[in-house]
Amino acid sequence: MLLTEKQRDALGEVINIAFARTAASLSQLSGSRVLLDAPGVEVLAIDEVPGALANFIKQEVVTVHQIFSGPVSGDALLMLNYDGAVNLTDLLCEYGLKPHTLDASAREALTEIGNILLNACLGVFGNLLHVHVSFSMPRLHLESLDKMLRSITIGAEDLRYAVVVSTEFRVKESAVAGYLAIVLGVSSLDRLLGAIENWEQGSQT
Amino acid sequence: MARILIVDDSAMSRRILRRILEGAGHEVIEAEDGLVAIEKYFLDKPDVVLLDLIMKGMTGMEVLQKIRQMDENARVIVATADIQKSTQELTLAEGAEGFVTKPFVENEILMAVDSALKES
Numbered sequence A: 001m002l003l004t005e006k007q008r009d010a011l012g013e014v015i016n017i018a019f020a021r022t023a024a025s026l027s028q029l030s031g032s033r034v035l036l037d038a039p040g041v042e043v044l045a046i047d048e049v050p051g052a053l054a055n056f057i058k059q060e061v062v063t064v065h066q067i068f069s070g071p072v073s074g075d076a077l078l079m080l081n082y083d084g085a086v087n088l089t090d091l092l093c094e095y096g097l098k099p100h101t102l103d104a105s106a107r108e109a110l111t112e113i114g115n116i117l118l119n120a121c122l123g124v125f126g127n128l129l130h131v132h133v134s135f136s137m138p139r140l141h142l143e144s145l146d147k148m149l150r151s152i153t154i155g156a157e158d159l160r161y162a163v164v165v166s167t168e169f170r171v172k173e174s175a176v177a178g179y180l181a182i183v184l185g186v187s188s189l190d191r192l193l194g195a196i197e198n199w200e201q202g203s204q205t
Numbered sequence B: 001m002a003r004i005l006i007v008d009d010s011a012m013s014r015r016i017l018r019r020i021l022e023g024a025g026h027e028v029i030e031a032e033d034g035l036v037a038i039e040k041y042f043l044d045k046p047d048v049v050l051l052d053l054i055m056k057g058m059t060g061m062e063v064l065q066k067i068r069q070m071d072e073n074a075r076v077i078v079a080t081a082d083i084q085k086s087t088q089e090l091t092l093a094e095g096a097e098g099f100v101t102k103p104f105v106e107n108e109i110l111m112a113v114d115s116a117l118k119e120s
Helices: A005-030 A045-052 A082-093 A104-129 A145-154 A184-202 B011-023 B032-042 B062-070 B085-092 B106-119
Strands: A035-037 A040-045 A058-070 A072-080 A138-143 A160-171 A174-185 B001-007 B027-031 B050-051 B075-080 B098-101
Touching: A005 A035, A005 A040, A005 A082, A005 A160, A005 A184, A040 A045, A040 B032, A045 A145, A045 A174, A058 A082, A058 A104, A058 A145, A058 B062, A072 A082, A072 A104, A082 A104, A082 A160, A082 A174, A104 A138, A104 A174, A104 A184, A104 B085, A138 A145, A138 B050, A145 A174, A160 A184, A160 B027, A174 A184, B001 B011, B001 B032, B011 B027, B011 B106, B027 B032, B032 B050, B032 B062, B050 B062, B050 B106, B062 B075, B062 B085, B075 B085, B075 B106, B085 B098, B098 B106
Parallel strands: B001 B027, B001 B050, B050 B075, B075 B098
Antiparallel strands: A035 A160, A040 A160, A058 A072, A058 A138, A072 A174, A160 A174
16 A cells, blocks of 8 residues: 555654654663664555565564454554564563573563553554554464464455554663564554544644 | 552563562452452452453453442552553543553552552
8 A cells, every 4th residue: 555755754753652652661661771763664565564574584473462443443463583572571571581482471471561562552543643442462473474464364354454663672782673563454544544644733733 | 558459461460560569568469360350359358459451351441340330439440551541531430540551660559559548
C-alpha cells in the first residue's frame, strides 16, 4: 500500500512519540538509561514482511504477540532473534542466563516484558488518537517468521498490511535489535491513517 | 499495615509487587487468575486488591465488576500495562480506587495503596 508523503511523515511522528514511551518503559524496567535509534517505519503487504526481515531474522524468531480490538484492530508483534531475546531477558531480569537458553522462567518474564512494551507503544496511539483498543493476553511464539505470520493471517478476509518499525536499543552497554510490527486489515489501516490525520489537524489548531 | 491481594497472571509482576509491598511492611496474598482472586478475596478479606487487567480466563475488568457487585466497599487498584486514558476512565467508572501502570514505580504503588487505605 502506497502512503502519501504526508501520511508517512505523520505515521512516523506518532511512532516516534510511541517509541519514546516504550524506551521510557524499558528504562524503568532495567533501571538504566536506554539509548534508542530513530525507528525506521515501513508499511508492507504481509507477504513482503519475511523478505524485508530476512537479514535480521534468519532462523527462529521469538515473538510476543498480542491481539488488539476496537475501532482499529489487528495484531501487535514484538520480534527478536533468539540471541536478542536471551540478551534482553538477561539484561532486564539479571538471571545470568547461559548462552542460548530461554527457560520457562525467562519465557514468562519475556512475555510480560513484551506485554509492557507493546502496551506502551499502542497505548500512545490510543491516547493521542482518541481510539480505545482492548488487548488480549500476550503470547510467546518460538517459530520461523513465515510460520508465525501465516498463523496470524489464516482466516483473515481483508488484505493484511504490516506497519513494521525497526529499531535498535542499547541497555547497559548491550545492543538489542528488534522489530515491532502492527498487522492490520486494510479497513483498520485506513481508520488508523484517518485518526492520525485528525490528530495532526487538531494539533495545528 | 495492610493485607493486600495481588492479582496478576505474570509471576514476574507478582514478584515485583510483593517485593515493594513487603518492603513497606504489608502482608501479601497472590492470585494468578480471576477465579482464584475472587475466592481469595472472600476467604482472606484483603484490605486492598491490586488487579491486572489482561489475564487469561476472566479479565481484570470482569474481576473488578464481580468483586464490586459482591462487596461495594471493596478497594481495588488497577495495575496494568495498558496506559490508555480511556482504560483508566473505564476502570474508575466501574469503581476502581486507583490506577497504576507497568512498569511499576515503587512510590506510585505505595501512594496508591496508602490513598486507598485512607478512603476505607
